Amino acid sequence: MFDKLKSKIENAIDSKHPHEIQISIPDASKVSKKDIYRYRYNYGVNLGSLFVLENWIYDDLFGHGGGSELDAVTSEMKATSASDAGRKLAQHYESYISSIDWAFLQNAGVTAVRVPIGYWHVGNGKFVDGLPHESVKHVYQSAKPWDFLKQLTATAGGHDIGVLVDLHGLPGGANADSHSGCTISTASFFHNSGYINQVVNEILPFIAKDICVNNENVIGLQIVNESVFDNKASGQKSYYLKAVKAIQNVDSTLPVVISDGWWPQQWADWVQKHGLATTVVVDSHVYRCFSDGDKAKSAQEITGELSKTLNFPKDQADYMVGEFSCVLDSKTWDMTHGDRQKLVQTFGNTEISVFAENASWGWFFWTLQFEHGDGGEWGFVPMVNNSAIPKRPSGAHSIIGDNEIKMFVQQHADYWKDKGGDHMEHWRYEDGLRSSVADMSAFANFKNSLVGRWYSWKTQRRQQYVKQKGDGEFMWEWEQGYQKGLDESNHY
Structure with a gap:
């Protein structure tokens, strides 16, 4: 069952991400106002x-x-x-x-x-x-x-x-x-x-x-x-x-x-x-x-x-x-x-x-x-x-911190423990999660913005990561980690 699930995830990722794309987004520490204008929700x-x-x-x-x-x-x-x-x-x-x-x-x-x-x-x-x-x-x-x-x-x-x-x-x-x-x-x-x-x-x-x-x-x-x-x-x-x-x-x-x-x-x-x-x-x-x-x-x-x-x-x-x-x-x-x-x-x-x-x-x-x-x-x-269209909140929205990141990483490891987890790369999951949090924080610093154009942003961030740490059969863990961050905090 694990092999089938892993294969399904890997095939989905391969079909969604070309091997080489033009990367136009900077590291989270260098995200500019112009970048946020072009990407935010x-x-x-x-x-x-x-x-x-x-x-x-x-x-x-x-x-x-x-x-x-x-x-x-x-x-x-x-x-x-x-x-x-x-x-x-x-x-x-x-x-x-x-x-x-x-x-x-x-x-x-x-x-x-x-x-x-x-x-x-x-x-x-x-x-x-x-x-x-x-x-x-x-x-x-x-x-x-x-x-x-x-x-x-x-x-x-x-x-x-x-x-x-x-x-x-x-x-x-x-x-x-x-x-x-x-x-x-x-x-x-x-x-x-x-x-x-x-x-x-x-x-x-x-x-x-x-x-x-x-x-x-x-x-x-x-x-x-x-x-x-x-x-x-x-x-x-x-x-x-x-x-x-x-x-x-x-x-x-x-x-x-x-x-x-x-x-x-x-x-x-x-x-x-x-x-x-x-x-x-x-x-x-x-x-x-x-x-x-x-x-x-x-x-x-x-x-x-x-x-x-x-x-x-x-x-x-x-x-x-x-x-x-x-x-x-x-x-x-x-x-x-x-x-x-x-x-x-x-x-x-x-x-x-x-x-x-x-x-x-x-x-x-x-x-x-x-x-x-x-x-x-x-x-x-x-x-x-008339409140039919809700106002976008101006105050800072909540973004998960280090303790929550560690908790989610542990939950991920626990889930896969008896499903071949000993041979996996859970560090990729943590890398994805932390990358997601860094991006959301960079966007939030400009008028409490949210990360938008999810497909484009995540695809480019993934390609950057592959260039830095290499590709592999467990890149789907990075994907899940990055998405977990968005699911938890990229909303008001």
Whole structure:
């Protein structure tokens, strides 16, 4: 039985860890603020409709009609002028950013904001020639959204808050929804080589060089938002691979975020196949208010099923929940009995709890602020104030000490004593446990942060250890020790 168990563990480890990977993480004593920004577990929020406009969040720019940003800006430009439209956009950017309550975000424990942008914003319209937004180029040259993004990033950094730059709008669309920036019936980006080449060869490298490298609080670059579901996803796979390589040529340690296309396992398999599991984070969006199946369930049923309906393959890749809310459909509420506020609190807290077990890079609520009102169950501020979204603790969380380490090592040895333990290497278990504790302590020293991107971090730390002390048939003991530390202390 022992041989079978040992073989199973060793085979699992071999399948998860390539023999040679690029190690980008430092020793625990040298973990920098930049490292923590890029790896820590996130309590985050989206800045929806700051740059990529959505009528239901901010409608001021849609005064002359239009179902998407391109339509709205085109209508505004025709009704007034390109300079006037640009001036109105600039006023929107300035008003939105000045309305952000950074003290509130800090008090809520926010670690990062996800900032959706369109390709047309990059470099203030620098890359729209030959693309759908070319006709409004002068509007964005005048509005200068890229300057505002840089200002926002600097301000966030002053509050120890990270920025995830999210290329939300791609030419031709990664999906056919209006938040892609234009009105289309079918997403065409992934099957248009001209669009892909312009994004990969020009736009992504510019973003990486101009804002990601120069700001320690830029935590990553998301190269797509909500890719359409595709069983083969050949277009997505081709684009993702080219995009990752283009970004790595600028900064090999910058996290690159892709969309799960509503199928998490598909992309765990992909990152494993291409050896990108230490570089790529997979973004999955979690909403329980859109599908017919969820609309047919009560709030209690949806909440009770969360742990079963959300289960990322976290032993193969790192995941984040880039969007979610506390919203349930009106049909759900029609069949639900009980105090709505308490049920929303339970739903939101359950979401956060389930994410903490599955999403190694944390979560980003949709969304922060609205032109009219607070957004209700779509709004981060009211959901934090109503305790539906728990605040991240600011005080130091408990991390196991030396006595507990010795106790766990003894328990490990006792368990294996009559199962071949005399021939094993329990010192590796202790090494893994102590390494885990050192890492967690380093992260906790910066704003009580938790170790995130568990797969990437642990894989790299393991490879470092192998280089220092050699590989062997009992490396699974190191793995178990490292994981034991995370299980015991890497949470609030």
